[in-house]
Amino acid sequence: MYVTTNLASSLDQNALNTDLGQSAENLLATSMMLVNEEMMGVNRTIEKRLDSDISLINEMSEYIIQSGGKRLRPLILLLCAKCCGYQGTKHIQLAAVIEFIHTATLLHDDVVDASGTRRGRPSANHVWGNGASILVGDFLYSRAFEMMIETDSMEVMQIMASATNAIAEGEVLQLINSFSAGTTEDQYMDTIERKTAKLFESAAHIAGVITNQKPEINRCLARYGLHLGISFQLIDDILDYIADDAFMGKDPGDDLAEGKLTLPLIHALERVDAKHRQSLCDAIGNRDRKRISEILEIVKAAGSIDYTLEKAYTHTETARQFANQLPANQYRDALLSLAEFSVIRNR
Numbered sequence: 001m002y003v004t005t006n007l008a009s010s011l012d013q014n015a016l017n018t019d020l021g022q023s024a025e026n027l028l029a030t031s032m033m034l035v036n037e038e039m040m041g042v043n044r045t046i047e048k049r050l051d052s053d054i055s056l057i058n059e060m061s062e063y064i065i066q067s068g069g070k071r072l073r074p075l076i077l078l079l080c081a082k083c084c085g086y087q088g089t090k091h092i093q094l095a096a097v098i099e100f101i102h103t104a105t106l107l108h109d110d111v112v113d114a115s116g117t118r119r120g121r122p123s124a125n126h127v128w129g130n131g132a133s134i135l136v137g138d139f140l141y142s143r144a145f146e147m148m149i150e151t152d153s154m155e156v157m158q159i160m161a162s163a164t165n166a167i168a169e170g171e172v173l174q175l176i177n178s179f180s181a182g183t184t185e186d187q188y189m190d191t192i193e194r195k196t197a198k199l200f201e202s203a204a205h206i207a208g209v210i211t212n213q214k215p216e217i218n219r220c221l222a223r224y225g226l227h228l229g230i231s232f233q234l235i236d237d238i239l240d241y242i243a244d245d246a247f248m249g250k251d252p253g254d255d256l257a258e259g260k261l262t263l264p265l266i267h268a269l270e271r272v273d274a275k276h277r278q279s280l281c282d283a284i285g286n287r288d289r290k291r292i293s294e295i296l297e298i299v300k301a302a303g304s305i306d307y308t309l310e311k312a313y314t315h316t317e318t319a320r321q322f323a324n325q326l327p328a329n330q331y332r333d334a335l336l337s338l339a340e341f342s343v344i345r346n347r
Contacts, residue, residue: 023344024340024341024344024345025345027337027338027340027341027344028070028072028338028341028345030334030337031075031079031334031337031338031341032075034079034082034330034331034334035075035078035079035082035331038078038082038091038092038095039071039074039075039078039095041089041092042071042074042078042092042095042096042099045092045093045095045096046065046096046099046100047062049096049100049143049147050062050065050143052139056128056132056136057136057139060107060124060128060132060133060136061103061136061139061140063124063127064103064106064107064118064124065099065103067118067119067121069099069102069103069119071099072232072338073095073098073099073102073199073200073203074095074096074098074099074203075095075338076200076203076204076207076225076228076335076338077091077094077095077098077203077204077206077207078091078092078095078207079207079331079334079335079338080203080204080207080208080221080224080225080326080331080335081207081210081211082331083207083326083327083329083331083332083335084207084208084211084213084217084221084326084327085211085327086207086210086211088210090151090153090210091207091210093147093150093151094147094148094151094156094206094210095203096147097144097147097148097160098199098202098203098206100140100141100143100144100147101140101141101144101160101163101164101167101199102199103137103140104137104138104140104141104144105137105167105171105199106118107124107125107133107134107136107137107140108133108134108137108171109171110123110124110125110126110133111125111130111133111134112171112175113258113260114258115254115258124136141164144160145157145160148160151210153209153210155209156206156209156210159202159205159206159209160202160206162198162202163198163199163201163202166193166194166195166198167194167195167198167199169194170191170192170193170194170195170196170198171195173187173190173191173194173195174191174195174260177191177261178258178259178260178261179259179261179284179285180261181261181269181277181280181281181284183261183266184266185263185266185267185270188261188262188263188266189230189263192229192230192233192234193226193229193230196229196230196232196233197225197226197227197228197229197230197232197233198226198229199229200225200226200228200229200232201222201223201225201226201229202222202225203225204221204222204224204225204228205218205221205222205225207221208221208222216325217325217326220322220323220325220326221322221326223318223319223322224319224322224323224326224335224339225319226319227315227316227318227319227322228315228316228319228338228339228342230312230315231312231313231315231316231319231339231342231343232342234263234308234309234311234312234315235309235312235342235343235345237255237262237263237264237308238264238305238308238309238312240254240255240256240262241264241292241295241296241299241305242296242305254289256283256284256287256289256292256295257287257289258287259284259287261284263304263307263308263311264299264304264305264307264308265280265284265295265299265304267299267302267303267304267307267308268280268298268299268302268304269281271302271303271304272298272301272302276298276302279291279294279295279298280295280298283295309343312342312343313343316339316340316342316343319339319342320336320339323335323336323339324336
């Protein structure tokens with residue numbers, strides 16, 4: 001099965017299609033089963049390496065790590081490593097590193113965004129305060145680099161240092177462009193490549209490094225991860241408008257309320273008439289989540305949901321093209337399935 005252009009109307013007209021959601025979960029579960037033993041090892045490593053003699057660190061770290069994330073980034077690393085024939089155990093530790101870095105970014109994101117929920121639960125900053133969230137996020141970053149050093153790979157260190165730097169730059173770019181109706185599509189795409197897609201890219205690339213792949217395979221792995229990450233973020237952009245909190249684990253319109261101009265809104269601002277553009281600008285300036293239904297109608301009428309979905313679909317296709325250049329085996333098939341999962345998931 002592969003997603004078709006009918007997906008656009010399915011998402012648009014029905015808000016979210018239950019069958020699509022179930023199909024996505026089946027794809028993810030099948031991919032997970034291929035590396036189930038390794039993923040259990042990742043979870044054990046996470047639990048062990050979260051340990052600190054500071055009780056607040058243990059409490060907060062466990063709270064957010066165990067809050068229902070899909071472990072998608074670690075999964076990508078594990079599948080890519082197995083696809084390339086890896087037989088050691090470094091991929092398990094590095095997958096835990098990826099999850100620690102991702103979790104640290106979530107802690108910091110929620111402070112910057114003043115978020116009250118994360119994955120359907122009160123966010124860590126809501127429970128413990130901003131200061132504690134920032135500091136525990138710093139702990140997770142430092143613990144991740146401590147674990148990376150143990151793998152004794154300068155190339156891995158270089159990849160992850162570059163990734164964390166890019167993520168920080170992406171966060172700053174997002175902050176700069178907050179509440180700015182003049183944000184362009186190019187500026188936005190640059191932001192999400194740094195903020196979101198870079199960690200996907202790094203997870204896949206690391207797998208090639210630890211399996212001593214040739215440069216062309218490493219490039220395919222990295223580009224697969226990058227385009228998968230972009231597609232994943234673009235679907236998140238859509239879901240913020242059309243999903244309810246039961247699916248997303250947060251309130252619809254959170255991006256709007258936090259001043260984040262995502263692609264559907266940026267596209268609409270460039271295409272609607274002056275009256276509707278003013279309505280969009282007012283909603284942005286006032287952080288008005290209550291007008292999400294009105295905003296959605298304007299965004300839909302401008303074709304912006306379909307446009308964003310098509311762009312996500314294009315990046316998914318590109319990710320699949322790079323995956324198809326990897327060694328042919330069941331793990332590559334799973335990587336292809338993950339690309340499909342990125343566009344048909346419902347949360």
